[in-house]
Amino acid sequence: MENNNNNKRKVLITDTILRDAHQSQAATRMTLEQMLPVLDQLDEVGYYSLEAWGGATFDSCLRFLNEDPWERLRILKSHLKKTPIQMLLRGQNLLGYKHYSDDVVEKFVEYSIKNGVSIVRVFDALNDARNLETAIKAIKKYGGICEAAISYTTSPVHTNEYFVKLAKQLEGMGADNICIKDMANLLLPYTAYELVKSLKAVLKPQTKVHLHTHNTTGTGDMVLLKAIEAGCDIVDTALSALGNGTSNPATEPLVATLQGTQYDTGIDIKKLVPINNHFKKVADELEKAGSLNPNVRKVNINTLIYQVPGGMLSNLMNQLKQQGKLDKLDEVLAEVPSVRKDCGYPPLVTPSSQIVGTQAVLNVVNGERYKMVTKEFKNLLKGEYGQLPAPCDPEIVKKVVGDEKIITCRPADLIAPEYEKYKEEIKEYYTQEEDVLSYALFNEVALNFFKWRLAKNAAVDKDMAEKNGGVYPV
DSSP states (O other): OOOOOOOOOOOEEEEEEHHHHHHHHHHTOOHHHGGGGGGHHHSSOOOOOOEEEEEEEEIIIIIIIOOOHHHHHHHHHOOOOOEEEEEEEOOGGTSSSSSHHHHHHHHHHHHHTTTTTEEEOOOTTOOGGGHHHHHHHHHHHHOOOEEEEEEEOOOSSSOOHHHHHHHHHHHHTTTEEEEOOOOOOOOOOHHHHHHHHHHHHSSSSSEEEEEEEBTSSSSHHHHHHHHHHHOOOOEBBBBBBOOOTOOOOOOHHHHHHTTTTTTTTOOHHHHHHHHHHHHHHHHHHHHHSSSSOGGGOOTTTTHHHHOOOOHHHHHHHHHHHHOOOGHHHHHHHHHHHHHHTTTTTOOOOOHHHHHHHHHHHHHHHHHSSTSSSSHHHHHHHHHHTTOOOSSSOOHHHHHTTSOOOOOOOOGGGGGOOEEEEEEEEHHTTOOHHHHHHHHHSSSHHHHHHHHHHHHHHHHHHHHHHHTSOOOOOO
């Protein structure tokens, strides 16, 4: 490794312990209560940011944890006074699984920043920059730091030149940082070195390059190190209690590796030990609750062969198990790259990973390719999710879409404003403007949460009244 201490360049770290670490290993089941004891200590570490919101946390809070995600964000912000909170946003999909109208996207960004988010990492599953326009404008409008991500994958069309061109386009749209989002740990160390070098050569000096990878295939630590040597400014890691495996590379080994070199992070590893000890206990709790399967910590080289991320693999296995066809797993894994090629090589990240994976299952289980197709797969071919990276197989398009019109415009151009409609629909449960956004993203799930909240508050009021001699509090 180069070690010219006259050319010091502090490497910045984003720790994902509060979001991606438990999303990747424990189905996003960490509660706010499990985070609270060490938030003040985390704030003192000296991280570039803490990724603590967005991704699947919003859905999980409402659906499984009976938490208001907005209240979680506000409480996190009250403790994290020095360290910026970072969130993950799926562009026009926000945190849901479909495209939303521009007014909903803008409002969501506005309230995310108002409630405590400082850095918004925004990406599109197809790398269609048109699907990022509204979100990027809103992030800049409301004073957030915009980190635009390129969804990394490999295919005949996904070359370094492709990613560099996309990064320049995103920078031109207003991005402050460019993130290489390697969600399936497909980026290999020397490729990472070349890609980061290429990006640093064309981006403005003030535009930071941020690398996000996982350790699913066991190469994550090496990927980070080679990227740092190439000039990467910021890297994602997760404290070791929930690091490695399907999660991000562990924080402490990287801090130790860079200590005393020109890339020294400036983080005191001794500060990390008590915090990590706390999260070890949390990991044990999650494992006992059945949310964390120890297998997620193992190296799975099949990811490199089939390009199937860890979460997608478990989803495929569940689908096959439900149909009593788990013996067909190898056939399905081999079918995934073929389906992906047929539909123009989309990166396998939410929601395209679910769409491609489910179609691969149907093709194998039915014994005939595309005999049965999901509505989502048809919509993917029709262009409802945006422009696919490469042309689709015309025969497959003809078979699946038939004579229906292919969408060539930005999909959100076809969606009328929705915000006021959603607001009217939940007036019975409305307590804050943020409720409208929760409902817009997860209709039934949000309604169930609102009903639970109403019942809980009523029970609290009744309890207080009884303690006050039958007088309800004003």
